[in-house]
Structures are given as C-alpha cells and as structure tokens.
Amino acid sequence: MNDYHHGDLRQGLLVAAHAVLNEKGVHGVSLRACAAKAGVSHAAPTHHFKSLSGLLTELAVIAFKDFTAALRLAYDEGDAKHTLQQRLQTAGNAYLQYALSEPELFKLMFSSALPDHSNDRLCEVSGQAYAELTRVVKPLCDERGITGKESIEQAELLVWSTIHGYTHLSLKQMDVHGVCDDMKAGMPPMVILGALLQP
Amino acid sequence: MNDYHHGDLRQGLLVAAHAVLNEKGVHGVSLRACAAKAGVSHAAPTHHFKSLSGLLTELAVIAFKDFTAALRLAYDEGDAKHTLQQRLQTAGNAYLQYALSEPELFKLMFSSALPDHSNDRLCEVSGQAYAELTRVVKPLCDERGITGKESIEQAELLVWSTIHGYTHLSLKQMDVHGVCDDMKAGMPPMVILGALLQP
DNA sequence: TAATCTATCTTTACAGTGTAAAGATATCGT
DNA sequence: ACGATATCTTTACACTGTAAAGATAGATTA
Numbered sequence: 001m002n003d004y005h006h007g008d009l010r011q012g013l014l015v016a017a018h019a020v021l022n023e024k025g026v027h028g029v030s031l032r033a034c035a036a037k038a039g040v041s042h043a044a045p046t047h048h049f050k051s052l053s054g055l056l057t058e059l060a061v062i063a064f065k066d067f068t069a070a071l072r073l074a075y076d077e078g079d080a081k082h083t084l085q086q087r088l089q090t091a092g093n094a095y096l097q098y099a100l101s102e103p104e105l106f107k108l109m110f111s112s113a114l115p116d117h118s119n120d121r122l123c124e125v126s127g128q129a130y131a132e133l134t135r136v137v138k139p140l141c142d143e144r145g146i147t148g149k150e151s152i153e154q155a156e157l158l159v160w161s162t163i164h165g166y167t168h169l170s171l172k173q174m175d176v177h178g179v180c181d182d183m184k185a186g187m188p189p190m191v192i193l194g195a196l197l198q199p
Numbered sequence: 200m201n202d203y204h205h206g207d208l209r210q211g212l213l214v215a216a217h218a219v220l221n222e223k224g225v226h227g228v229s230l231r232a233c234a235a236k237a238g239v240s241h242a243a244p245t246h247h248f249k250s251l252s253g254l255l256t257e258l259a260v261i262a263f264k265d266f267t268a269a270l271r272l273a274y275d276e277g278d279a280k281h282t283l284q285q286r287l288q289t290a291g292n293a294y295l296q297y298a299l300s301e302p303e304l305f306k307l308m309f310s311s312a313l314p315d316h317s318n319d320r321l322c323e324v325s326g327q328a329y330a331e332l333t334r335v336v337k338p339l340c341d342e343r344g345i346t347g348k349e350s351i352e353q354a355e356l357l358v359w360s361t362i363h364g365y366t367h368l369s370l371k372q373m374d375v376h377g378v379c380d381d382m383k384a385g386m387p388p389m390v391i392l393g394a395l396l397q398p
Numbered sequence: 399t400a401a402t403c404t405a406t407c408t409t410t411a412c413a414g415t416g417t418a419a420a421g422a423t424a425t426c427g428t
Numbered sequence: 429a430c431g432a433t434a435t436c437t438t439t440a441c442a443c444t445g446t447a448a449a450g451a452t453a454g455a456t457t458a
Contacts, residue, residue: 003424006436027312031416041437043417048435052416085396110367112306113226117375137395144394154387155395157368158361162392165364166356168309176316188353190396193361195343196336196354197284197393204406204453230445240408242446247406251445 010048012038017059021104026111031055056108057115057122063105064125070098071132084140085191091133092163093186099167100183103174106167134159162190209247211237216258220303225310230254255307256314256321262304263324269297270331283339284390290332291362292385298366299382302373305366333358361389 006012016037020029031052032042049055074094078087099106108114115122134156141152170183205211215236219228230251231241248254273293277286298305307313314321333355340351365386372379 003436009435025312030414032414042415043438044436046417088396107311110371111311112371112374113224117371123375140395144397146391146394151391155391157365158387158389158392159395161364161368162357162361163364165360165362165367168364168367169356169360172309172311172316175311176322188357190357191398192345192350192354193357194393194396194398195345196339196358197287197389198343198397199390199393202407202453208406229443231443241444242409243407245446 006038006040006044009038009040009044012040013045013048013055014059014062017055018105021059021108026104026107026114029056029114053114053116057119059105060109060115061119061121061125063102063109064122064129066102067098067106067109068125068129068132070094071129075132075135084136084143088136088140088159089187089190091136092166092190095133095163096167096170096183096187099171100174103171107171110164110168130156130160133163162193163187205237205239205243208237208239208243211239212244212247212254213258213261216254217304220258220307225303225306225313228255228313252313252315256318258304259308259314260318260320260324262301262308263321263328266297266305266308267324267328267331269293270328274331274334283335283342287335287339287358288386288389290335291365291389294332294362295366295369295382295386298370299373302370306370309363309367329355329359332362361392362386 013034016034017029020033020037024030024033029052031045034055035042035045038044045055049058071091071094074090075087078090082090109126117123117126137156137159138152141147141155146152146155166187170180173180174183212233215233216228219232219236223229223232228251230244233254234241234244237243244254248257270290270293273289274286277289281289308325316322316325336355336358337351340346340354345351345354369379369382373382
C-alpha cells in the first residue's frame with residue numbers, strides 16, 4: 001500500500017530541494033532527486049510546481065526573504081553609535097556572511113538560468129534585498145553633499161556592485177581553493193576604495 | 200558515403216559551441232547540439248574534448264584571451280593624456296562593453312558550474328584578465344599614498360568587485376528587461392563612489 | 399605497390415533528465 | 429454512502445552525457 005497523501009508535499013519539496021542543492025550544488029539539482037528525497041514519485045512535483053524552474057524560483061524567493069531579514073538585522077543592530085560609513089561596511093559584511101553561510105542558495109539566487117528572474121514575486125523580493133542593502137546610501141549621500149536622484153541611484157548601484165562583486169569573487173575562490181582565512185575577516189575596508197576614487 | 204574526416208573538427212566544435220551558446224544561452228548549450236552544428240555525429244566531440252565541461256572550458260579560455268586583449272587595447276589607447284582615475288574608468292567601461300558585446304560568452308566565463316575553474320589554463324588566462332584590469336591600480340595607489348602590499352591587493356580586489364559587480368548587474372537587467380539605454384552610457388562615474396567612501 | 403597502422407568519426411547502448419498524459423487512491427462534501 | 433476533487437503513481441517520450449565497439453580514411457612501412 002502506497003501513501004497517496006504526503007501531508008505537505010509542497011513544503012517537503014522545498015526542503016528537499018534545499019538539501020539536494022547543498023549536496024549536489026546548483027548544477028546538480030534535479031526534479032527527480034528532489035522528489036526522491038521527499039519520498040514521492042518523480043512526477044509528483046508537477047502538481048505543486050509547474051517545472052524545475054518553478055520549484056527553484058520558489059526556493060529563491062524564500063531565500064531572498066531570509067537574506068533581506070539578515071541584512072535588516074545587521075543594519076538595525078549597529079544603530080546610532082556608528083558612522084554611516086561604518087554602517088555601510090557592516091551591511092557589506094552581512095551580505096558576504098550570508099553568502100558564505102549559504103553558498104549554494106546564494107548562487108541559486110543569482111544564477112542566470114535556473115530560477116525565472118522575470119517572475120514577479122522574485123523581482124519583488126530581490127528588489128527588497130537591494131533596498132535593504134542600499135538603505136544607508138541615501139543618508140550617506142546627504143552627508144556627503146551628493147544630491148540629485150540620478151546620482152543617488154548611481155551611488156546605490158555602485159555600492160551594490162562593489163559588495164556583490166566581492167561576494168561573488170569570494171564564492172569563486174571558495175569553490176576553487178576551498179575555504180580561505182581571508183573570508184572570516186569579512187570584506188576589505190571599503191574606505192580604501194574611497195581613497196582611490198576620491199575626486 | 201560519409202565523411203570520416205572533418206579537417207579541423209576541434210576548431211569546428213569550438214565555433215559551433217560559440218554559435219549554440221549565442222542561440223540557446225549558457226544553460227541551453229549541449230554537446231549533441233554542438234556536434235550537429237559542426238555536422239558530425241553526437242559522439243564525435245569525445246575524441247577532441249573529454250566532456251562537455253572540457254569543451255566549454257576551452258571556449259572560456261579563448262574568450263578570456265580575447266577579453267584580456269580588449270582590456271589591454273582600451274588601456275593602451277588613452278595613455279598619457281588622461282589621469283589615472285580616468286584611465287581606471289576607461290578600463291571599467293571596456294570591461295562592461297566586452298560583456299555587453301558577448302553576453303553569453305561572458306556569462307560562460309564566470310559561470311559557476313559549466314567550465315572547470317580549477318583547470319590550470321583557465322586559471323592562468325582569467326588571472327591575466329584580472330591583472331590587466333587592475334593594472335592601473337598600483338600606480339593609482341602610489342599617487343594616493345596607499346602603501347603596503349596587502350592594502351594594494353585589497354584595492355585591486357575592490358576595484359575588480361565594483362566593475363565586475365556592475366557588469367553582472369547590467370547583464371541581469373538585459374536578460375529581464377532587454378537592452379537598456381543606460382548601458383550605452385557605460386559605467387556610472389566611479390568618482391561618486393569615491394565621494395561616498397572617502398575617509 | 400600493397401599491407402598494416404593509427405587517427406578520426408559513426409553506431410549502438412545505457413543511465414539519467416524534464417515533462418506530459420492517463421490511471422489509481424484517499425480525502426472531503428453532501 | 430456515494431460522488432467529486434485533490435493528490436500521487438505509472439507509463440511514456442524526447443532529450444541529455446558518455447562509454448564501448450565498429451567502420452573508414454589517410455599515413456606509414458615493408
């Protein structure tokens with residue numbers, strides 16, 4: 001006698017997908033492996049997710065929410081006793097730390113192919129993560145006398161680029177050379193970049 | 200009567216792989232599709248490349264060489280008549296422009312899964328691209344009074360992170376929303392970031 | 399020149415993948 | 429109690445990478 005009702009297979013598949021992702025990596029995750037891990041037949045996921053992309057998109061949505069929460073927590077912790085620049089550095093470190101604690105999930109979130117990045121909900125939650133990371137940029141621009149909507153948006157873009165780019169590089173280093181000591185130290189002080197790029 | 204000798208199938212497969220990459224995207228490239236495009240049976244590539252990963256690794260190696268050449272050209276063009284900071288901005292623009300001109304190839308180069316990033320030759324050519332991009336950083340550090348090997352290396356890392364991160368973001372925007380007007384303008388002026396991060 | 403050797407490609411085969419269609423089962427509502 | 433519906437399974441098919449064995453063309457050698 002087979003169990004025809006799992007209880008909450010949708011959630012079970014998401015948990016299984018997360019596990020398979022961590023075991024086999026972003027490229028090794030398959031719909032059938034997720035189904036097997038959840039203890040159901042290979043075709044069962046179809047009834048809860050339209051496709052593999054659908055399952056991974058949903059997993060990415062959940063991950064972005066966690067990610068945003070982690071960024072928010074780090075931002076709210078060091079409140080008034082730090083300078084705005086220090087808080088930006090802290091935000092960058094939180095970004096990096098999340099990626100290092102959930103490397104495969106992070107790679108999935110920013111994978112170019114697997115999840116559907118045109119999905120509305122995914123766009124929304126990734127936008128929220130972006131907003132959370134760049135939350136300190138606006139006041140920092142005010143402080144430095146940078147005005148104009150366009151300049152502020154460019155500042156946000158560049159801040160995100162720097163932090164995300166460094167995180168991307170760290171993950172690649174981790175893949176090739178294993179865990180490195182430099183990573184526990186967090187991001188390099190971005191003030192160095194400031195010295196290099198100051199007008 | 201079948202042709203049992205292609206002439207230069209190795210090169211033919213690399214050309215075919217590039218074509219398939221541009222047609223189907225990074226995730227859509229398959230060994231069998233490359234073989235079909237090259238006009239040979241699906242198992243022929245095995246004798247020239249150990250696997251799909253081997254073929255794509257070789258393609259990435261070639262791409263990195265082109266990439267490095269493009270960066271070097273841009274660097275050598277604007278020589279003495281620009282400030283070091285302007286030359287850094289130029290290098291960043293060249294980085295972005297290559298990615299926008301060969302988006303799928305660029306994505307392949309930095310794809311976490313498909314090519315073998317522990318491959319010695321791939322490590323070497325990607326290292327050369329990195330060195331070319333950050334070539335201006337050392338003299339810029341001298342100019343700004345940044346000394347110490349570690350600080351200079353951190354500066355290089357942060358510069359690469361900013362430029363690569365912005366490029367990554369632009370490609371994602373291109374995937375989701377199509378070609379955008381902002382891209383032809385190149386990178387935002389990194390001096391904005393300097394104003395934000397100055398000590 | 400003729401035979402053999404070697405490199406190159408094809409054919410065949412197998413395990414794995416996503417996904418669609420149809421069938422089986424269990425729970426829910428009436 | 430019984431039919432409706434949601435949920436899962438079975439079956440099927442067209443793909444994928446890759447290994448093994450067979451066929452062919454060109455090169456080498458006697």
